[in-house]
Every structure is written in structure tokens, then in C-alpha cells.
Amino acid sequence: EAQVTQNPRYLITVTGKKLTVTCSQNMNHEYMSWYRQDPGLGLRQIYYSMNVEVTDKGDVPEGYKVSRKEKRNFPLILESPSPNQTSLYFCASSPGIGAGYTFGSGTRLTVV
Amino acid sequence: QQQVKQSPQSLIVQKGGISIINCAYENTAFDYFPWYQQFPGKGPALLIAIRPDVSEKKEGRFTISFNKSAKQFSLHIMDSQPGDSATYFCAASPPQAAGNKLTFGGGTRVLVKP
Numbered sequence: 001e002a003q004v005t006q007n008p009r010y011l012i013t014v015t016g017k018k019l020t021v022t023c024s025q026n027m028n029h030e031y032m033s034w035y036r037q038d039p040g041l042g043l044r045q046i047y048y049s050m051n052v053e054v055t056d057k058g059d060v061p062e063g064y065k066v067s068r069k070e071k072r073n074f075p076l077i078l079e080s081p082s083p084n085q086t087s088l089y090f091c092a093s094s095p096g097i098g099a100g101y102t103f104g105s106g107t108r109l110t111v112v
Numbered sequence: 113q114q115q116v117k118q119s120p121q122s123l124i125v126q127k128g129g130i131s132i133i134n135c136a137y138e139n140t141a142f143d144y145f146p147w148y149q150q151f152p153g154k155g156p157a158l159l160i161a162i163r164p165d166v167s168e169k170k171e172g173r174f175t176i177s178f179n180k181s182a183k184q185f186s187l188h189i190m191d192s193q194p195g196d197s198a199t200y201f202c203a204a205s206p207p208q209a210a211g212n213k214l215t216f217g218g219g220t221r222v223l224v225k226p
Binding site for chain 2: 050092
């Protein structure tokens, strides 16, 4: 089944404790992206990747890092999480420009 | 600054009724306008999409209407069913968008009452 898999689904952590949210896709898509979803704001892009070793900032990159060492994986790293990063995070992949995204099921992160 | 404004934030419709969600955009370079449907606990899923060379696109009970001069597009859900209860997001992207970036509206929570 074609899918984007994120882990974990739920995470509660404390301020400053580094964490990684993993993302993997099995569709051989070139493009991958991380979005965060907050009430009333829709989804905002954090980082994106157009291919292996090619990543760039989206609209809200502060406090986040990403890497794309393999085509299928695109982890999101929070080096020092803060409470304002409490949100619902989605990883997504797309075969190309102008094509729709396939989203993962989301990771609900709470930073206390 | 939200480049895609979506309204209403929520709506309630009776089974069999029509749900209408509107979006307005600012960037005239946008040329791809998808709608996503999201159920609780799930990620958004592509529902239907339109490009500005057509004014309307229909897929089953879902129709996108597009008004290029007004920079507006809307989703109509005909014969709404309880299973359509979800949050709907409009989105837009320009050609050659870096990273295939989509700019999303704020979302509309639709509740269809039986």
C-alpha cells in the first residue's frame, strides 16, 4: 500500500529535550515536506526537500532541522523544543510540482 | 499574512443539503488549486483539484468552481452525507513552486446532520 509513515503518533516531551520525528514513504517520490497544523492557521510548511541531500526552508523553519540522506526518509529534528512547538505535525510526499501530496497520519507533539 | 483565506470556519448542513466552502487568494501566480479532506486522527487527503484554465470541475458529488478574475474558488458538496463530516482545506501553489509548496487556507469543519 502506498503510504507515508510517521512515528511516533503522539509525543509529550519537556522543553529543551532533543527529539526526532521519523517519516518514510514507499512511493519513490522526489518531493517531501513537513507541515505543522494549528487551529485556524491551516497547514504551514516547515521544511521541504526536492531530492536526496536537497532541503530548504518553508514558511516556519525556526527551531527545526531536517535531513534527506535517503530518498524514502525525511526526519524532522527539534534540537531544543519549546512550548510554542506544541502542534500537530504532518509529513507529506509528492511525485512532482503541481501534483498532490500524500500525507502521513500525523504526530501530535506536546512540549511542556 | 495568510495568502489563502478560507470561509466559513465551520458549517452545519442537513443530510442531503449542499455544503459550500469559499477560498480567496492574493497571489495571481497561483495555478494549481487542490482541496483536501481530513478526518479526525488522519492526515489530509487530496479530494479534487483544478487549474485556472477551467471554471468548474466535478467529481461525483464534489465540484470546484473557479473565478479567476475575482481570485476566488469554492468547493460544493452536493447531497451531503454524514460520512462527509470532516475538515476541508483549500490550497494553492504557483508553477514551479519551490519544493512543490502548497499554501493552505485555515480549514472548514463540516458537520452533516442525519
